[in-house]
Amino acid sequence: MLLKILGVSFIVSATGWMGLQKASQLSRRTRAIRQLRMDLEFLEQEISYARNPLGQALRKTARVSAQPVSALFENAGRVLQENPHSTAREAWEEGVRCLTGSDVLTQDDLAIIRLMGERMGISDVSDQVRMLRQAGAELKVQEEKSRQQEESEKKLWSYGGFLVGLMISILMI
Amino acid sequence: MEIAQIVGLGLVATVFLLIIRQEKPVLAVVLSLAFAAVIFLFVADKISTIVGVITELSHRAEVNYFFLGTVLKILGIAYLAEFGAAICRDSGEGAVAKKVEFGAKIIIAVLALPIMIAILESLMEIMPR
Amino acid sequence: MNTEIIFTIAGIGILISILGIVLKQAQKEEQAQMLTLAGVVVVLILVVQLLSQLFTVVRTVFNL
Numbered sequence: 311m312l313l314k315i316l317g318v319s320f321i322v323s324a325t326g327w328m329g330l331q332k333a334s335q336l337s338r339r340t341r342a343i344r345q346l347r348m349d350l351e352f353l354e355q356e357i358s359y360a361r362n363p364l365g366q367a368l369r370k371t372a373r374v375s376a377q378p379v380s381a382l383f384e385n386a387g388r389v390l391q392e393n394p395h396s397t398a399r400e401a402w403e404e405g406v407r408c409l410t411g412s413d414v415l416t417q418d419d420l421a422i423i424r425l426m427g428e429r430m431g432i433s434d435v436s437d438q439v440r441m442l443r444q445a446g447a448e449l450k451v452q453e454e455k456s457r458q459q460e461e462s463e464k465k466l467w468s469y470g471g472f473l474v475g476l477m478i479s480i481l482m483i
Numbered sequence: 484m485e486i487a488q489i490v491g492l493g494l495v496a497t498v499f500l501l502i503i504r505q506e507k508p509v510l511a512v513v514l515s516l517a518f519a520a521v522i523f524l525f526v527a528d529k530i531s532t533i534v535g536v537i538t539e540l541s542h543r544a545e546v547n548y549f550f551l552g553t554v555l556k557i558l559g560i561a562y563l564a565e566f567g568a569a570i571c572r573d574s575g576e577g578a579v580a581k582k583v584e585f586g587a588k589i590i591i592a593v594l595a596l597p598i599m600i601a602i603l604e605s606l607m608e609i610m611p612r
Numbered sequence: 613m614n615t616e617i618i619f620t621i622a623g624i625g626i627l628i629s630i631l632g633i634v635l636k637q638a639q640k641e642e643q644a645q646m647l648t649l650a651g652v653v654v655v656l657i658l659v660v661q662l663l664s665q666l667f668t669v670v671r672t673v674f675n676l
Contacts, residue, residue, distance in 0.1 A: 463638045465637055466637065466638035470631060470635075473627055481620075492613070495618070499618075503625040507648060509648070510621070510628065514618070517659050521613065521617065521662070523669070524665065527670075531673050534674075559670055559671075
């Protein structure tokens with residue numbers, strides 16, 4: 311009897327925890343995209359108004375940013391600082407690579423950021439600014455989609471995990 | 484206190500059925516099916532005992548076992564038909580229930596034919612020509 | 613008395629209802645319907661054994 315109760319609570323808490331993880335991932339993605347968008351605006355300000363060199367601008371952006379998005383700017387800035395001959399594109403690639411590790415942003419989001427890196431640092435300031443603004447607009451669309459997805463699916467995953475665990479335990483006991 | 488068990492289980496099943504019929508009527512059908520099966524299986528032993536006693540009595544009274552056997556079969560068919568028809572009716576399928584009962588009536592009539600013929604023959608023997 | 617199966621079926625039925633409601637909230641109607649069908653199949657498999665037992669006993673008791 312005690313063993314049964316133990317087993318049931320095991321299964322239910324395991325599936326419930328998985329469900330809650332999925333739910334929190336949805337809200338984390340929304341927040342990360344918004345953070346990324348704000349950081350890109352900051353970067354744009356640094357480049358166009360303060361006219362800072364890219365390495366410095368990236369490091370300043372990393373400081374105002376938050377995990378996990380700050381990893382992008384931190385590592386990009388680090389590469390530029392350590393190796394003065396590296397191109398901005400390589401630095402950006404490195405930053406995106408470090409960002410791919412944490413599974414908060416989806417492939418679509420990362421594709422937008424990677425695309426930006428293709429043309430980073432090879433054109434003049436106004437072109438860079440236009441590129442940053444375009445990426446920001448695309449990210450805004452993604453943010454909106456993510457927010458809608460979060461709204462509709464968050465409750466599903468947070469309740470669904472526990473319910474599926476309960477069903478499995480009922481079927482097996 | 485077997486009656487308490489039966490009544491208790493019946494009330495519990497009714498409450499569950501009320502809840503489930505609102506959301507998923509399909510599962511309510513299956514649940515009432517399962518409950519009916521459980522109750523019958525529970526009392527099946529007692530029914531066997533009763534049938535055995537009646538058979539024994541009819542042996543002693545030297546009634547042809549054929550008649551008792553037929554009556555028993557008819558009882559069984561009636562029970563099964565009622566079982567199925569009630570569940571159909573509860574789910575709102577009155578027409579299906581009526582057809583189940585109709586089929587049972589036909590089968591019972593077929594089974595009862597020999598008895599009716601036997602009765603008619605006895606009557607004709609008794610009646611003066 | 614085989615009361616466990618009653619509680620199993622009732623439990624599964626209620627849980628499927630709740631999951632169906634939650635899925636409808638998340639605007640995934642098709643998945644809710646598929647879940648209902650899956651639940652019905654599972655419960656039917658559970659009940660079919662019980663029913664075959666019932667019919668065997670009825671045949672025995674009433675000499676059908």
